[in-house]
Every structure is written in C-alpha cells, then in structure tokens.
Amino acid sequence: MKNTVTFIGLMSGTSIDSIDAVAVTFAHKKLNLLGNYSHSIPAKIKSDILTLSEPGLDNVQLLAETDHSLGELFAEASLALMSQLNLNSKDIVAIGSHGQTIRHQPPGIKPGFSLQIGNPNQIAAVTGCPVIADFRRKDMAYGGQGAPLVPAFHREIFHHPSKTRVIINIGGISNISILEPNGGCRGFDTGPGNILLDAWCQKHTHKNYDNKGQWGATGSHNVALLTQLKSHNFFHRTGPKSTGREDFNLGWLEQQTHLLDITPADIQATLALYTADTIAQSIADLAQPIDEIFVCGGGIFNLELILKLNESLLKRTMPAIQSTASIGLEPNWVEACAFAWLAKQRIDMKPGNVPAVTGASRETILGCVYLP
Ligand SMILES: Nc1ncnc2c1ncn2[C@@H]1O[C@H](COP(=O)(O)OP(=O)(O)OP(=O)(O)O)[C@@H](O)[C@H]1O
Ligand SMILES: [Mg+2]
Known part of the structure; x- marks a missing residue:
C-alpha cells in the first residue's frame, strides 16, 4: 500500500447522516477504492447544522463554532480511515473535503453563493496532509450554480463508448448525470x-430514516397531494439548476399537508412516489434515448423508493435502474470518491466543473489548497 499515490475524499451531504471517508488511488482513468469509513455526527452538531441551514435564523457565533467542531470531526474521520488502512500522512497526496453545506443560493435575482463549513485548516493541521476544500465557489464566480459537481467524476469513471448512461445520485437532494458515448456530459438537480x-x-x-422504506410501504399515495407537491416552483425551472434545504424542508412540507386529512403513513407513501416520479420525469424530459440507468447514494437502500422509481421509469418507457456496484463502485461511496477525484484534479491543475452542467461561462480549476 505504501509508495502508492493515494487521495482521501470526505463527504457529508444534505442528509447529515454521517461523514463518509474513502481512500482511493487512480491509474489510467481507473479508480481503486482502498477502503472506506463512516464517521457518525453527534446529535448536537447535527442540530446546529439544521439551525444554521434555516434562512432567517442567522447566528455568526454558532456558524464559527460549528465550522470548528466540523473541522475536528472531519480530521477525526480522516485519521480513523488512515489508521484502518495503515496509511500515514506521507502516503496521502491530498484530502478532498466537501464540507457541510449550510446554505446554497443559486444565482438568480439575488447573487449566487454556496457555503460549506468544516475548517480545512484544522483537517490539515491534525492529519499532516494537504487539504483541498471550497470546491463550489469558483464555479459560481464564473456564473455557475456551483452544483452539481459530481457529473465530471461520473463521466470520468462511468462513461461508456457506445451507450448513453444516466447516473442518478439519491442523496438528500437528487441529481442526475447524462453521459453520452461521445463524452458529452450534462446534469442537474432533479429535486x-x-x-x-x-x-x-x-x-x-x-427514526433517522424509513428503513428500507418499510413504513412508507404500509401507506397509499394521495393523488391530490402528489399533484400539489409537484407544483413546487423548482420543477418549472429549466437547467442548469440546483437546489437544497432552502427549497425542500420539513417546514414547507408541513405547510403543504397541515390542512389535509391524510395519515402520516399515506403522506410517507406519497413522498416516496413524489421523489421517484420527479426523478423519472426529469429523465423523460431530456427526450433522448437512454440505454442504461444507474443509481448511487443512500436512497438506493429505500426499497419502496426504488420500486416506485422503476415503475415511474417503466411508465415512461425507460430502462430499469441498476446499482453503480454493477459498474465497479458501491453506491454509498460514489460521492466521497468524487471529492477525492476533485482533489486530484486540483493537484493536477485540471478543471473540475462542466459548464454544460453548472452554467458557468468556462471550465475552471476548483478548490483551494490548505497546507499542513
Ligand atoms: N437502509 C436504509 N433504508 C432507507 N433509507 C436509507 C437506508 N440507508 C440509507 N438511507 C438513506 O440514505 C440517506 C443518506 O444518503 P447519502 O449519504 O447518499 O446522502 P447525503 O449525505 O445527503 O449525500 P448528498 O451529498 O448526495 O446529498 C439517509 O439519510 C437515508 O435517507
Ligand atoms: Mg451522507
């Protein structure tokens, strides 16, 4: 293992479920996943992140303190992974740390910004490794959405020379990448x-999540609520587009449901169909032949959601989904691997964004370097 060129990727997504850490090597466009590690997020930090994610409740002191706590947590996750794999700082070229998004405002009437916290200086100081972070803001400086950033990575490792592939990442937010045989790449958040x-x-x-979708499976979807949820403004926007907790959150959902006489389980069933249907519709709206569809992200473990996604795709005469495991990468580690790869792109001085995806005016190198 020693003497190989290794990168670490750290991802903590919108779901705030855990910090995912991977160690990978890259050779000839092939990625080798050396190991992975999942670090839990203490309840207090999770609750602080949720507070910081709520527009209107702005608190600079809490922001700075949570930036610090998360920096420590990301460093702990890196050290745990390094110890598990018997790697030391000299073995690691760089750690790519996405950070925790607490606010994402795509460019529009107001200026765009995206704020990720988890002090990279601390990660560098504690691990002794260079850290690459702040991946989104350069793309936004060129007018882009700063999101989604994973399509470039999906193209790098999942591209097929004769098939058009769609990769669906079902994290807190869902996003898709469309990978064409000629290297063309598009993508956007689906909602x-x-x-x-x-x-x-x-x-x-x-419970933190509906394990395997079992609770939702006991309910029946409500057609009127489904139609109402689909009238959300986000679905009227055309790409490039990105979204986050600002658009889809419990407060919004409660507003949509509080006057309705529908059982909580029926609402959960409706949400599963809503999520599945809006993903399938986004792919159908592309109006182009798709050969294969692969899914990554934690949503793949919600069997009810996946069942409904397959039904929604079938209804629109599209192929059933497969797991990205069938093309070489376990679905729960794809996002973290993407940030290891983006760190490599930064070190190699190569672009990390895809202007057709984010809407930026040009390709650009993403991320800042924090030396130990
Ligand atoms: N066994 C399971 N049953 C149902 N859902 C699950 C299961 N395991 C994971 N999940 C879902 O996956 C989510 C975590 O997925 P993931 O880590 O890909 O999302 P994320 O951290 O928000 O990433 P992203 O950056 O893509 O938004 C959990 O919050 C949960 O909803
Ligand atoms: Mg996660």
Whole structure:
C-alpha cells in the first residue's frame, strides 16, 4: 500500500447522516477504492447544522463554532480511515473535503453563493496532509450554480463508448448525470432525494430514516397531494439548476399537508412516489434515448423508493435502474470518491466543473489548497 499515490475524499451531504471517508488511488482513468469509513455526527452538531441551514435564523457565533467542531470531526474521520488502512500522512497526496453545506443560493435575482463549513485548516493541521476544500465557489464566480459537481467524476469513471448512461445520485437532494458515448456530459438537480422522506419519518417515527422504506410501504399515495407537491416552483425551472434545504424542508412540507386529512403513513407513501416520479420525469424530459440507468447514494437502500422509481421509469418507457456496484463502485461511496477525484484534479491543475452542467461561462480549476 505504501509508495502508492493515494487521495482521501470526505463527504457529508444534505442528509447529515454521517461523514463518509474513502481512500482511493487512480491509474489510467481507473479508480481503486482502498477502503472506506463512516464517521457518525453527534446529535448536537447535527442540530446546529439544521439551525444554521434555516434562512432567517442567522447566528455568526454558532456558524464559527460549528465550522470548528466540523473541522475536528472531519480530521477525526480522516485519521480513523488512515489508521484502518495503515496509511500515514506521507502516503496521502491530498484530502478532498466537501464540507457541510449550510446554505446554497443559486444565482438568480439575488447573487449566487454556496457555503460549506468544516475548517480545512484544522483537517490539515491534525492529519499532516494537504487539504483541498471550497470546491463550489469558483464555479459560481464564473456564473455557475456551483452544483452539481459530481457529473465530471461520473463521466470520468462511468462513461461508456457506445451507450448513453444516466447516473442518478439519491442523496438528500437528487441529481442526475447524462453521459453520452461521445463524452458529452450534462446534469442537474432533479429535486428532493431522501430529504423529505427523512424529515417526515423523523417527525412521526423518531427514526433517522424509513428503513428500507418499510413504513412508507404500509401507506397509499394521495393523488391530490402528489399533484400539489409537484407544483413546487423548482420543477418549472429549466437547467442548469440546483437546489437544497432552502427549497425542500420539513417546514414547507408541513405547510403543504397541515390542512389535509391524510395519515402520516399515506403522506410517507406519497413522498416516496413524489421523489421517484420527479426523478423519472426529469429523465423523460431530456427526450433522448437512454440505454442504461444507474443509481448511487443512500436512497438506493429505500426499497419502496426504488420500486416506485422503476415503475415511474417503466411508465415512461425507460430502462430499469441498476446499482453503480454493477459498474465497479458501491453506491454509498460514489460521492466521497468524487471529492477525492476533485482533489486530484486540483493537484493536477485540471478543471473540475462542466459548464454544460453548472452554467458557468468556462471550465475552471476548483478548490483551494490548505497546507499542513
Ligand atoms: N437502509 C436504509 N433504508 C432507507 N433509507 C436509507 C437506508 N440507508 C440509507 N438511507 C438513506 O440514505 C440517506 C443518506 O444518503 P447519502 O449519504 O447518499 O446522502 P447525503 O449525505 O445527503 O449525500 P448528498 O451529498 O448526495 O446529498 C439517509 O439519510 C437515508 O435517507
Ligand atoms: Mg451522507
């Protein structure tokens, strides 16, 4: 293992479920996943992140303190992974740390910005490794959405020379990448992934998520509510587009449901169909032949969601989904690997964004370097 060129990727997504850490090597466009590690996020930090994510409740002191706590946590996750794999700082070229998004405002009437916290200086100081962070803001400086950033990585490792592939990442938010045989790459956020399913499940069952979608499977979807949820402004926007907790959150969902006489389980069933249907519709709207569809992200473990996604795709005469495991990468580690790769792109001085995806005016090198 020693003497190989290794990168670490750290990802903590919108779901705030855990910090995912991977160690990978890259050779000839092939990625080798050396190991992975999942670091839990203490309840207090999770609750602080949720507070910081709520527009209107701005608190600079809490922001700075949580930036610090998360910096420590990301460093701990890196050290745990390094110890698990018997790697030391000299073995690691760089750690790519996405950070925790607490606010994402795509460019529009107001200026665009995207704020990720988890002090990279601390990660560098504690691990002794260079850290690359702040991946989104350069793309936004060139007028882009700063999101999604994973399509470039999907193209790098999942591109097929004769098939058009779609990769669906079902994290808190769902995003898709369209990978064409000629190297063409598009992509955008499709709307909610697990975010509403998790929020509703936490409110009514006090569990972090609806394990395998079993609770939702006991309910029946409500057609009127489904139609109402689909009228969200986000679905009227054309790409490039990105979204986050600002658009889809428990408060919004409660507003949509509080006057309705529908059981919580039926609402959960409706949310599963809503999530599945809006993803399938985004792919259908591309109006182009798709050969294969692969799914990554934690949503793949919600069997009810996946069942409904396959039904929604079939209804629109599109192929059934497969796991990215069938093309070489376990679905729960794809995002973290993407940030290891983006760190490599930064070190190699190569662009990390795809202007056709983010809407930026040009390709550009993403991320800042924090030396130990
Ligand atoms: N066994 C399971 N049953 C149902 N859902 C699951 C299961 N395991 C994971 N999940 C879902 O996956 C989510 C975590 O997925 P993931 O880590 O890909 O999202 P994320 O951290 O928000 O990433 P992103 O950056 O893509 O938004 C959990 O919050 C949960 O909703
Ligand atoms: Mg996660």
